[in-house]
Amino acid sequence: xxxxxxxxxxxxxxxxxxxxxxxxxxxxxxxxxxxxxxxxxxxxxxxxxxxxxxxxxxxxxxxxxxxxxxxxxxxxxxxxxxxxxxxxxxxxxxxxxxxxxxxxxxxxxxxxxxxxxxxxxxxxxxxxxxxxxxxxxxxxxxxxxxxxxxxxxxxxxxxxxxxxxxxxxxxxxxxxxxxxxxxxxxxxxxxxxxxxxxxxxxxxxxxxxxxxxxxxxxxxxxxxxxxxxxxxxxxxxxxxxxxxxxxxxxxxxxxxxxxxxxxxxxxxxxxxxxxxxxxxxxxxxxxxxxxxxxxxxxxxxxxxxxxxxxxxxxxxxxxxxxxxxxxxxxxxxxxxxxxxxxxxxxxxxxxxxxxxxxxxxxxxxxxxxxxxxxxxxxxxxxxxxxxxxxxxxxxxxxxxxxxxxxxxxxxxxxxxxxxxxxxxxxxxxxxxxxxxxxxxxxxxxxxxxxxxxxxxxxxxxxxxxxxxxxxxxxxxxxxxxxxxxxxxxxxxxxxxxxxxxxxxxxxxxxxxxxxxxxxxxxxxxxxxxxxxxxxxxxxxxxxxxxxxx
Amino acid sequence: xxxxxxxxxxxxxxxxxxxxxxxxxxxxxxxxxxxxxxxxxxxxxxxxxxxxxxxxxxxxxxxxxxxxxxxxxxxxxxxxxxxxxxxxxxxxxxxxxxxxxxxxxxxxxxxxxxxxxxxxxxxxxxxxxxxxxxxxxxxxxxxxxxxxxxxxxxxxxxxxxxxxxxxxxxxxxxxxxxxxxxxxxxxxxxxxxxxxxxxxxxxxxxxxxxxxxxxxxxxxxxxxxxxxxxxxxxxxxxxxxxxxxxxxxxxxxxxxxxxxxxxxxxxxxxxxxxxxxxxxxxxxxxxxxxxxxxxxxxxxxxxxxxxxxxxxxxxxxxxxxxxxxxxxxxxxxxxxxxxxxxxxxxxxxx
Numbered sequence: 100x101x102x103x104x105x106x107x108x109x110x111x112x113x114x115x116x117x118x119x120x121x122x123x124x125x126x127x128x129x130x131x132x133x134x135x136x137x138x139x140x141x142x143x144x145x146x147x148x149x150x151x152x153x154x155x156x157x158x159x160x161x162x163x164x165x166x167x168x169x170x171x172x173x174x175x176x177x178x179x180x181x182x183x184x185x186x187x188x189x190x191x192x193x194x195x196x197x198x199x200x201x202x203x204x205x206x207x208x209x210x211x212x213x214x215x216x217x218x219x220x221x222x223x224x225x226x227x228x229x230x231x232x233x234x235x236x237x238x239x240x241x242x243x244x245x246x247x248x249x250x251x252x253x254x255x256x257x258x259x260x261x262x263x264x265x266x267x268x269x270x271x272x273x274x275x276x277x278x279x280x281x282x283x284x285x286x287x288x289x290x291x292x293x294x295x296x297x298x299x300x301x302x303x304x305x306x307x308x309x310x311x312x313x314x315x316x317x318x319x320x321x322x323x324x325x326x327x328x329x330x331x332x333x334x335x336x337x338x339x340x341x342x343x344x345x346x347x348x349x350x351x352x353x354x355x356x357x358x359x360x361x362x363x364x365x366x367x368x369x370x371x372x373x374x375x376x377x378x379x380x381x382x383x384x385x386x387x388x389x390x391x392x393x394x395x396x397x398x399x400x401x402x403x404x405x406x407x408x409x410x411x412x413x414x415x416x417x418x419x420x421x422x423x424x425x426x427x428x429x430x431x432x433x434x435x436x437x438x439x440x441x442x443x444x445x446x447x448x449x450x451x452x453x454x455x456x457x458x459x460x461x462x463x464x465x466x467x468x469x470x471x472x473x474x475x476x477x478x479x480x481x482x483x484x485x486x487x488x489x490x491x492x493x494x495x496x497x498x499x500x501x502x503x504x505x506x507x508x509x510x511x512x513x514x515x516x517x518x519x520x521x522x523x524x525x526x527x528x529x530x531x532x533x534x535x536x537x538x539x540x541x542x543x544x545x546x547x548x549x550x551x552x553x554x555x556x557x558x559x560x561x562x563x564x565x566x567x568x569x570x571x572x573x574x575x576x577x578x579x580x581x582x583x584x585x586x587x588x589x590x591x592x593x594x595x596x597x598x599x600x601x602x603x604x605x606x607x608x609x610x611x612x613x614x615x616x617x618x619x620x621x622x623x624x625x626x627x628x629x630x631x632x633x634x635x636x637x638x639x640x641x642x643x644x645x646x647x648x
Numbered sequence: 649x650x651x652x653x654x655x656x657x658x659x660x661x662x663x664x665x666x667x668x669x670x671x672x673x674x675x676x677x678x679x680x681x682x683x684x685x686x687x688x689x690x691x692x693x694x695x696x697x698x699x700x701x702x703x704x705x706x707x708x709x710x711x712x713x714x715x716x717x718x719x720x721x722x723x724x725x726x727x728x729x730x731x732x733x734x735x736x737x738x739x740x741x742x743x744x745x746x747x748x749x750x751x752x753x754x755x756x757x758x759x760x761x762x763x764x765x766x767x768x769x770x771x772x773x774x775x776x777x778x779x780x781x782x783x784x785x786x787x788x789x790x791x792x793x794x795x796x797x798x799x800x801x802x803x804x805x806x807x808x809x810x811x812x813x814x815x816x817x818x819x820x821x822x823x824x825x826x827x828x829x830x831x832x833x834x835x836x837x838x839x840x841x842x843x844x845x846x847x848x849x850x851x852x853x854x855x856x857x858x859x860x861x862x863x864x865x866x867x868x869x870x871x872x873x874x875x876x877x878x879x880x881x882x883x884x885x886x887x888x889x890x891x892x893x894x895x896x897x898x899x900x901x902x903x904x905x906x907x908x909x910x911x912x913x914x915x916x917x918x919x920x921x922x923x924x925x926x927x928x929x930x931x932x933x934x935x936x937x938x939x940x941x942x943x944x945x946x947x948x949x950x951x952x953x954x955x956x957x958x959x960x961x962x963x964x965x966x967x968x969x970x971x972x973x974x975x976x977x978x979x980x981x982x983x984x985x986x987x988x989x990x991x992x993x994x995x996x997x998x
Contacts, residue, residue: 470893471892479885483908492890493894
């Protein structure tokens with residue numbers, strides 16, 4: 100192999116602690132190299148220091164709060180760590196480009212697409228207005244955005260997430276860089292869009308012969324895209340090697356654990372369909388949630404957004420119904436409507452009660468039997484209440500436990516059951532890790548001993564190893580208590596681990612429904628097939644024309 | 649807010665940030681010192697002694713009213729403690745008089761001036777006297793106290809009204825929000841100071857009238873912030889989770905929504921306080937404020953304007969007011985920093 104394009108040796112990066120707190124050592128001696136034309140993946144969980152490492156390359160850390168205690172970063176044999184600002188500026192967006200995770204915030208909302216992309220061209224190439232415009236149109240065409248001429252005047256808010264990420268890529272490629280650093284480029288996107296964006300990156304990489312440093316936590320992507328893999332945890336590179344070798348013969352225990360965190364499917368095709376099934380606990384027929392669009396002085400309803408458009412679900416005790424769909428498909432709204440946290444029309448029967456006709460007061464005793472766990476464990480726990488207060492709230496509402504001491508015992512038992520140390524019950528949410536917070540949210544739900552649980556993407560905000568632990572916990576709770584789950588997720592791999600039945604949603608409607616094992620084995624519709632191809636093989640499949648990716 | 653003696657880590661961090669703002673931290677201490685001096689103003693500047701030991705035993709004129717005859721004098725009216733004759737009377741009984749540091753009350757007229765009032769600073773009147781021969785130091789102390797008390801009362805009341813109104817708007821949204829928002833916009837369009845002047849001329853304004861009149865407008869400052877915070881908080885997942893638990897609307901509001909909105913309101917309060925102090929001073933300056941004769945910073949400022957040949961009047965009032973407002977603004981800035989979520993929950997690494 101030729102001399103590497105990028106060579107990082109024993110890099111240290113740290114942040115000064117606030118006041119008398121100790122400094123945070125984010126990267127503690129990491130070495131990494133990227134050869135010309137090579138795709139290298141840097142894999143790690145949140146807090147592993149992978150983003151800090153990436154930002155160090157272009158000197159984008161918040162100096163002087165951040166500092167490097169040692170190490171070297173060489174680009175084409177030239178030391179760029181701690182290089183003068185002018186040198187780094189000449190590199191940024193020119194020889195080395197970067198794509199960020201969040202396409203919603205990494206474009207300036209006050210600039211049109213032409214201005215955003217044109218800026219780096221003018222800066223580094225000094226092109227005039229006409230030449231810039233020509234080049235921008237060319238770039239937009241290369242990233243396969245439809246109708247590039249018209250796209251020039253578009254504002255970021257008029258674009259979908261996938262389109263924005265394409266604009267980001269066009270910006271990054273504008274000066275045909277030698278190295279593209281992609282920091283979780285597809286994490287915020289739907290699976291099908293994800294596959295298209297990765298395709299595009301691969302295609303452009305081959306066309307320009309550039310190197311790519313891909314930073315991600317998603318092993319499926321790594322496996323399909325990267326030539327070599329570096330595994331990072333707690334600021335250290337613990338293992339590196341060719342992709343095949345890492346996936347087949349990982350040496351380091353951390354890598355092995357990471358690889359083993361792939362959730363295993365629950366139901367197999369052979370598992371018998373429940374014939375003598377108990378009657379459905381939650382039965383919803385033709386549920387509709389329409390948000391009216393009002394226009395004019397009289398605010399007449401001219402049209403409506405059909406978030407959920409006629410969906411029927413029934414969930415039996417001890418069963419898990421998975422609801423799958425891309426963002427905006429209405430799956431969360433459906434979950435909220437079932438619990439009557441969102442007004443809807445259609446029939447809702449829970450354990451013989453007609454939920455739609457009950458008043459708020461009549462509904463309250465039933466709330467004990469149906470609970471919900473949200474996606475983001477950071478926003479679903481009030482930051483001002485301690486763990487005990489959060490879990491206790493439901494007990495007080497339903498008059499369980501006569502005294503505070505008694506409630507403490509109940510809370511302690513519930514915390515113990517989900518694998519939290521009851522000693523920690525007087526701590527506040529921010530003192531828990533993401534996985535612990537999600538366990539706490541689950542404790543809040545199960546302390547009431549519900550029979551029906553809506554799980555709204557309960558593992559999406561978590562790292563993979565933690566994800567697996569939460570899935571195992573949910574599975575155990577279901578087996579022990581015969582809970583009925585409605586499991587909402589965009590991640591088919593996670594759904595496969597839990598669901599007995601599956602509903603695929605698109606634009607508020609059911610695309611396909613049936614036993615999970617059958618659907619995973621032989622999806623019947625194009626849309627489901629595309630979803631599965633994107634999720635399991637990171638392969639883009641063209642489906643019937645959609646709002647553009 | 650949930651009051652607990654045990655400071656959570658968040659609050660400890662806030663305290664640390666507050667303390668790290670040296671200017672705000674020192675301002676707080678200076679302000680606290682001034683408050684401790686001016687709050688018991690009667691014991692600091694008064695024309696009645698704190699304690700008298702005489703034939704009739706101990707008397708406490710600062711708290712009770714005694715006739716001159718009680719001390720063996722001649723008149724049945726209240727004793728004139730400042731009269732040299734009275735001091736001799738007590739001395740002849742072998743007793744003593746304990747005076748406060750400043751022997752003038754806010755309305756005490758110094759009849760012993762060697763030159764016509766306003767008199768310049770002297771050993772007797774540290775900051776001189778005003779144009780009615782009253783001691784400026786004493787009037788400053790009382791004026792400062794009334795400004796602060798007025799400010800605190802107005803801030804407290806307007807935050808109660810403002811937070812309630814904002815919470816109602818944000819929580820019920822829809823029509824309630826729409827109607828209240830239009831009302832507030834109209835109400836905000838009124839020329840407040842002129843309206844206060846007109847209203848103050850209709851009634852005989854005293855402390856509580858002024859408080860009521862200003863409250864009519866000052867609550868508006870907080871409504872917008874609280875409304876926005878509540879609108880945001882009602883869509884938080886933990887509010888949804890509380891709904892799913894079956895928690896009632898009122899409890900959700902008090903326990904989950906308001907504490908989150910209160911932080912935003914709290915950072916505003918010091919500035920509401922400065923605003924209240926300044927409005928009272930301007931009304932007093934124009935002569936539409938507290939009843940004539942009341943000690944107040946605005947009134948002293950007005951005297952300074954009328955008596956430009958006696959610069960100690962204007963200077964004393966101006967410096968006091970400037971000090972007070974600066975201290976409050978500095979403290980306010982430190983409080984705002986301390987509650988800034990970007991600083992308290994700053995992530996160390998992405």
